[in-house]
Amino acid sequence: MSGAGGGRSGARSLSQRDAACLWHPYTQHGSDGAPLEVAAARGATLTLADGREVIDAISAWWTCLHGHGEPRLIEAAERQARRLDHVAFAGATHEPAVALAEALLQVAPRGATPLARVFFSDDGSTAVEVALKIAFHFHAQRGATRRRKFLVFEGGYHGDTVGAMSVGDPDPYFAAFAPLLFEVVRVPVDAAAFEAAFDAAEPELAAVLIEPLVQGAAGMRMHAPDLLQAIDRRCRAAGVPWIADEVFTGFGRTGTLFACQQAGVAPDLLCLAKGLTSAMFPLAATLATEELFEAFRAPERRRMLAHGHSLTAQPIGCAVALESLRLSQERDVAARLARIGARIEAGLAPLVGDPRVVGLRRRGGIVAFDLAPQASATSGSASGAGYFTARAPRLRAAAIERGVLLRPLGDVIYACPPACTTDAECDAIAAAMRSLVEVTFP
Ligand SMILES: Cc1ncc(COP(=O)(O)O)c(C=O)c1O
Numbered sequence: 122m123s124g125a126g127g128g129r130s131g132a133r134s135l136s137q138r139d140a141a142c143l144w145h146p147y148t149q150h151g152s153d154g155a156p157l158e159v160a161a162a163r164g165a166t167l168t169l170a171d172g173r174e175v176i177d178a179i180s181a182w183w184t185c186l187h188g189h190g191e192p193r194l195i196e197a198a199e200r201q202a203r204r205l206d207h208v209a210f211a212g213a214t215h216e217p218a219v220a221l222a223e224a225l226l227q228v229a230p231r232g233a234t235p236l237a238r239v240f241f242s243d244d245g246s247t248a249v250e251v252a253l254k255i256a257f258h259f260h261a262q263r264g265a266t267r268r269r270k271f272l273v274f275e276g277g278y279h280g281d282t283v284g285a286m287s288v289g290d291p292d293p294y295f296a297a298f299a300p301l302l303f304e305v306v307r308v309p310v311d312a313a314a315f316e317a318a319f320d321a322a323e324p325e326l327a328a329v330l331i332e333p334l335v336q337g338a339a340g341m342r343m344h345a346p347d348l349l350q351a352i353d354r355r356c357r358a359a360g361v362p363w364i365a366d367e368v369f370t371g372f373g374r375t376g377t378l379f380a381c382q383q384a385g386v387a388p389d390l391l392c393l394a395k396g397l398t399s400a401m402f403p404l405a406a407t408l409a410t411e412e413l414f415e416a417f418r419a420p421e422r423r424r425m426l427a428h429g430h431s432l433t434a435q436p437i438g439c440a441v442a443l444e445s446l447r448l449s450q451e452r453d454v455a456a457r458l459a460r461i462g463a464r465i466e467a468g469l470a471p472l473v474g475d476p477r478v479v480g481l482r483r484r485g486g487i488v489a490f491d492l493a494p495q496a497s498a499t500s501g502s503a504s505g506a507g508y509f510t511a512r513a514p515r516l517r518a519a520a521i522e523r524g525v526l527l528r529p530l531g532d533v534i535y536a537c538p539p540a541c542t543t544d545a546e547c548d549a550i551a552a553a554m555r556s557l558v559e560v561t562f563p
Pocket of ligand 1: 244245246247249278279280281332337338366367368369370394395
């Protein structure tokens, strides 16, 4: 048995062993450098196998809310693992799932129609798939079979499964899969453009879907709350559900617990993942109104929502998420993240008016700027976003040399570190972001 893994590895480094057996996400194995060998993490800091320390300024792909190795979350996971690991959630229930659902509904954004039901799944993509399926099937259950289209926004990103890709913008991530994807109505992120498109497509709409206030993967593009108000108004008047994808913006990232709260509106379907367990466990939730739920409740079994995953409502994940939510409230994580964002933004003040930098912006704990377009001249992207340029991995490597893990989205340099990030770490993040301007325009 010694042959498996360790025994045969000899003097090969972790990266060499990795290169022989792994396939990484959003990685070009033909040109991207070797992966970081990460041995441990605490707070905002990753410790590499060679002993170097690097600040995780992207919160483990926007998931790690409180900081790495948060003792309260570890204890919650251990306690729950000893009690109940898992049970099939079709036809069974357990305390962590019920308590988490109750807590989520308690803190969810409040609007005209309360969110009243929680459907658990595994990650952001599945949270979106569930919302799409609920919206689509809701109309079909009521005989409104014309309502099959989703109205979505340019630059939207909702995950990598086929339904989530369909409602996302194919540029830059999904062009290769275009023939697989279903048709949507896609409009610019603008209230007037939305209203015109909504009016034209309304009889065929199943739902409207948006990332509220910040489109993360599109390059931390930020919009004003009035768009959400327009969506809420139009959808309520027409009886079309709207879906808020708060997979990234949820749990305090934008300065309030949920981004929708800044517009004073609540959707009919709310997608949550990432910060839900603060990176400790894969878990997601789709919150729905009672009206949506009721359309599926009937004596006939075939009217049920035909969706589920093996690990739906995994008890350890639910227990961790509940503890994470308690921590968020005790520590006012949304305010903490906003302070962290403001500190990083202050550290970027020398870039204000610098022609090499465009659109310095912040929403809560998310801070971003674009490198000026002339830097994109060879990116091959009409939009200038240039996600697939070789420059982004080079800039990432340059930031790591300066002790900060950044992962530029094409020409967009951003940070959204965890809520435990210290002032000194914020200053180091800002310094690393500034240095990438110098690296790009030497
Ligand atoms: C807004 C949004 N929705 C959905 C997803 C997909 O989440 P996951 O990667 O957990 O599937 C992401 C991921 O970045 C996201 O930012």
